[in-house]
Amino acid sequence: MKVMAQIAMVMNLDKCIGCHTCSVTCKQAWTNREGTEYMWFNNVETRPGVGYPRTWEDQEKWQGGWTRTASGKLKPRAGGKLKKLATIFSNPNMPGVEDYYEPWTYEYDKLLSAPRDQRVLPVARAKSQLTGKHMDTISWGPNWDDDLGGSAETLSQDPVAAQVGLKIKTSIESSFMFYLPRICNHCLNPTCVASCPSGAMYKRTEDGIVLVDQDKCRGWRMCVSGCPYKKVYFNHATGKAEKCTLCYPRLEVGQPTVCSETCVGRLRYLGVLLYDADRVGEAAATENPQDLYEAQRDIMLDPFDPEVMEAARASGVPDAWVRAAQQSPVYALIHTYGVALPLHPEYRTLPMVWYVPPLSPLVEEITAAGGDGEDHRILFTAVSQMRIPLEYLAGLLSAGDEALVERVLRRLCAMRSHMRAIRLEQAPDPEIARAVGMRGD
Ligand code: SF4
Ligand code: SF4
Numbered sequence: 001m002k003v004m005a006q007i008a009m010v011m012n013l014d015k016c017i018g019c020h021t022c023s024v025t026c027k028q029a030w031t032n033r034e035g036t037e038y039m040w041f042n043n044v045e046t047r048p049g050v051g052y053p054r055t056w057e058d059q060e061k062w063q064g065g066w067t068r069t070a071s072g073k074l075k076p077r078a079g080g081k082l083k084k085l086a087t088i089f090s091n092p093n094m095p096g097v098e099d100y101y102e103p104w105t106y107e108y109d110k111l112l113s114a115p116r117d118q119r120v121l122p123v124a125r126a127k128s129q130l131t132g133k134h135m136d137t138i139s140w141g142p143n144w145d146d147d148l149g150g151s152a153e154t155l156s157q158d159p160v161a162a163q164v165g166l167k168i169k170t171s172i173e174s175s176f177m178f179y180l181p182r183i184c185n186h187c188l189n190p191t192c193v194a195s196c197p198s199g200a201m202y203k204r205t206e207d208g209i210v211l212v213d214q215d216k217c218r219g220w221r222m223c224v225s226g227c228p229y230k231k232v233y234f235n236h237a238t239g240k241a242e243k244c245t246l247c248y249p250r251l252e253v254g255q256p257t258v259c260s261e262t263c264v265g266r267l268r269y270l271g272v273l274l275y276d277a278d279r280v281g282e283a284a285a286t287e288n289p290q291d292l293y294e295a296q297r298d299i300m301l302d303p304f305d306p307e308v309m310e311a312a313r314a315s316g317v318p319d320a321w322v323r324a325a326q327q328s329p330v331y332a333l334i335h336t337y338g339v340a341l342p343l344h345p346e347y348r349t350l351p352m353v354w355y356v357p358p359l360s361p362l363v364e365e366i367t368a369a370g371g372d373g374e375d376h377r378i379l380f381t382a383v384s385q386m387r388i389p390l391e392y393l394a395g396l397l398s399a400g401d402e403a404l405v406e407r408v409l410r411r412l413c414a415m416r417s418h419m420r421a422i423r424l425e426q427a428p429d430p431e432i433a434r435a436v437g438m439r440g441d
Contacts, residue, residue: 001276001278001301001308001311001315002276002277002278002311002315003274003275003276003277003301003308003311003312003314003315003317004205004208004274004275004277004315004317005206005207005208005272005273005274005312005317005321005324005325006186006188006207006208006272006273006274006275006352007186007207007208007209007246007251007270007271007272007273007352008186008270008271008272008273008330008334008352008353008354009183009257009260009268009269009270009271009330009352009353009354010268010269010271010329010330010333010334010340010353010354010355010356011181011267011268011269011353011354011355011356012265012267012269012355012356013178013179013180013267013355013356013357013358014267014356014358014359014412015265015266015267016044016178016179016180016181016265016267017179017264017265018044018046018146018179019264019265020044020143021262021263021264022042022044022181022258022259022262022263022268023040023042023043023044023142023181023259025258025259025261025262026040026041026042026183026244026258026259027039027040027041027042029247029258030244030245030258031242033237034237035235035236035237035238036233036235036237036242037103037129037130038097038100038101038102038103038130038233039233039235039242040052040142041183041184041231041233041243041244041245042181042182042183042244042259043142043143043181043182044143044179044180044181044182045143045145045179045180045181045182046143046145046146046148046149046154046177046178046179046180047158047160047177047178047179047180047392047396048145048150048154048155048158048160048161048176048177048392049143049145049146049148049149049154049157049158050145050154050157050158050159051145051180051182052100052101052142052143053095053099053100053230054095054098054099054140055099055157055159056095056228056229056230057159057160057163057228057344058159059077059228059347061093062093062094062095062225062228062230063077063078063093063225064077064078064093064191064225064226064227064228064229064230064347065077065191065226065228065347065348065349066189066191066194066284066347066348066349068285068287068348072285072287073285074189074281074284074285074348076191076194076195076226077191077225077226078093078191078195078222078225078226093225094221094224094225094234095224095230097130098140100142101140101141101142101144102128102129102130102135102138102140103128103129103130104126104127104128104129104135104138105126105127105129106124106125106126106127107124107125107127108124110122110124110125111123111124126138149177150175150176150177151175152168152169152175154177155168156168160392160395160396161392161395163395164391164392164394164395164400165391166389166391166392166395176360176387176388176389176392178358178360178388180355180396181259181267181268182229182231182343182353183231183244183246183259183353184210184227184229184231184232184243184244184246184353185229185231185342185343185349185351185352185353186203186208186209186210186244186246186351186352186353187210187349187350187351187352188208188275188280188283188284188296188299188349188350188352189280189281189283189284189348189349189350190203190210190227190349191226191227191228191347191349192210192223192226192227192231192232192243193210193223194226195222195223195225195226195227196220196222196223196226197218197220197222198216198217198218198220199213199216200212200213200214200216200217200218200241201213201223201232201241204248207248207251207272208352209245209246209248209251210243211243211245211248212232212240212241212242212243214238214240217240217241219234219239219240219241221234221241223241223243224241228344228347228349229343229344229347229349229351231243231244247259256270257270269329269330269333270330271324271325271327271328271329271330271331272321272324272325272328272330273300273325273328273330273331273334273352274300274301274303274308274312274317274321274322274325274331275299275300275301276299276301277315279298279299280299280350282295283295283296283298283299283350284348284349284350285348289345289346289348289399289400290398290399290400290401290404292342292345292346292348292350292399293341293342293345293398293399293401293404296342296345296350297334297335297338300331300334300335302331302335303322303325303326303328303331304326309322330354333354333356334354337411337415338407338408338411339356339408339411339412339415340354340355340356341354341355341356341357341397341398341404341405341408342354342355342397343355343396343397344396344397344399345397345398345399346399355397356408356412357393357397357405357408357409357412358388358393359386359409359412359413359416360386360387360388361385361386361387386409390402390405390406390409393405414432417429417432418432418433
C-alpha cells in the first residue's frame with residue numbers, strides 16, 4: 001500500500017446563501033490582473049441553471065473527462081500526445097468568451113464627476129474590460145441564472161435536468177433552487193494533467209494540489225477541454241493556462257484558503273485525507289458509474305488505523321500530516337458519517353471537493369404531519385417530500401443513484417433531529433438514534 005496525503009474540501013450546501021463573498025475575495029487575491037478578467041477560480045452557481053461557463057456539464061460538447069474503453073482502460077477524451085497537431089491548433093472543444101462572459105466595469109469616475117446642476121440623473125456606463133469599448137447591452141455573466149433561480153427557463157436549459165429527464169413544472173410551489181459553489185476539485189485522477197501535451201500540469205506529491213508550471217506551459221489549452229469541470233482558464237495576456245491553486249502559499253504557512261476563511265456561511269471544511277495511491281487507477285476505472293462513489297471512498301484510509309499509520313510512515317508521509325488527517329473533519333464527513341458526495345463522480349477524475357447535499361423541506365408537509373418547520377424527525381420518514389427532486393441531486397452528486405442521495409438526506413435529517421432533541425433536553429427517538437449510529441439515550 002502506497003499512502004499519500006491529499007488536501008480536500010467538504011462544502012455543506014445547506015449553508016450556502018449565495019453571497020459570492022468567496023468568489024470576490026478569491027478574485028481580489030488571484031485573478032485581479034490583465035488577462036484574468038473573465039476568470040473566477042471560485043464561482044457560485046444557482047441551480048438549476050447552466051452554470052459558468054455555460055453548459056460546462058455537457059461533455060459531448062466539450063469532450064472533457066475520461067472515457068472507459070471496452071478493455072476497461074481509461075483515456076482522456078481531449079489532448080494527450082502531440083500527434084494530433086491539427087486538432088490542437090484548432091481545438092474546437094473550448095468555451096468561448098460568449099460562454100464565460102465579456103467582463104465589464106462601470107465608469108464610476110464619470111458618475112461621480114457629473115456636474116451638480118446636471119438635469120438628468122447621471123448613468124455609469126458599462127465598458128468592456130477586453131476591448132475598452134462601451135457596451136450597450138450586457139446579456140450574459142457568471143451566475144446570470146441567479147435572477148431566474150428556480151424558474152422553468154433555467155430548468156429547461158440545465159444539462160443535469162435534461163440528463164435525468166426532469167419534467168418541467170411551471171407552478172411556483174414546485175420550483176426549487178440552491179447554490180453550488182465550485183472550485184477546482186484537485187482530483188486524484190485529473191484529466192487536465194493527462195491532457196496536457198507539455199507536461200506543464202502536475203499534481204503535487206506532498207498534498208495533491210494540482211498546479212500549472214508557467215514555465216512549461218505552451219498554451220495548447222488541451223487542459224481547458226480536458227477538465228470536465230471547466231476549471232482551467234487561458235490567460236490571453238500571457239498565453240498560459242491558469243487555475244485555482246488551493247491557495248497553496250497560504251496553506252504552507254498554516255492559513256486556510258481565502259474562500260474558506262471568508263465564507264459567510266462557514267460551510268467549507270478543509271482538511272487532510274490519506275489514500276491508497278496504488279488503487280487510484282483501479283477505482284477510477286470502476287465499470288458502473290454508480291459504483292464510483294464507493295470506489296472513491298474505499299481508497300480513503302482510516303488515519304487512526306495503526307496499519308495505515310505504519311504504511312504512511314513507510315511511504316514517507318510526515319507524522320504531522322497523519323495527525324492533521326486525524327484531526328480533520330473531512331474524513332469523518334466523507335467516511336465515518338458518509339454524508340458528503342463528490343460532484344459528478346461519473347467524470348472519473350475522483351474529485352476531492354465533496355458536497356453535503358441540501359435538505360429542502362416542504363414545510364407545509366411537515367406542519368400537516370403535526371410537526372413544526374424544523375422537525376427533522378418527520379422529514380426523516382418523508383424525504384420524498386423534499387422540494388429539490390431526488391433525481392436532480394442524484395444527477396449532480398451520484399451518477400444518478402437516487403437511493404444513495406436518499407440515504408444521505410435521511411441521515412442528515414436523523415442527525416439534526418437527534419441533536420435537536422438533545423438540545424431541547426428531550427429523549428432522542430431510538431429509531432433515529434440507530435440510524436445515525438448513536439445510542440438512543
Ligand atoms: Fe484538473 Fe481541477 Fe479539472 Fe480536476 S477539477 S480535472 S484537478 S482542473
Ligand atoms: Fe456560499 Fe460561503 Fe461563498 Fe457566500 S461565501 S456564496 S455562503 S460558499
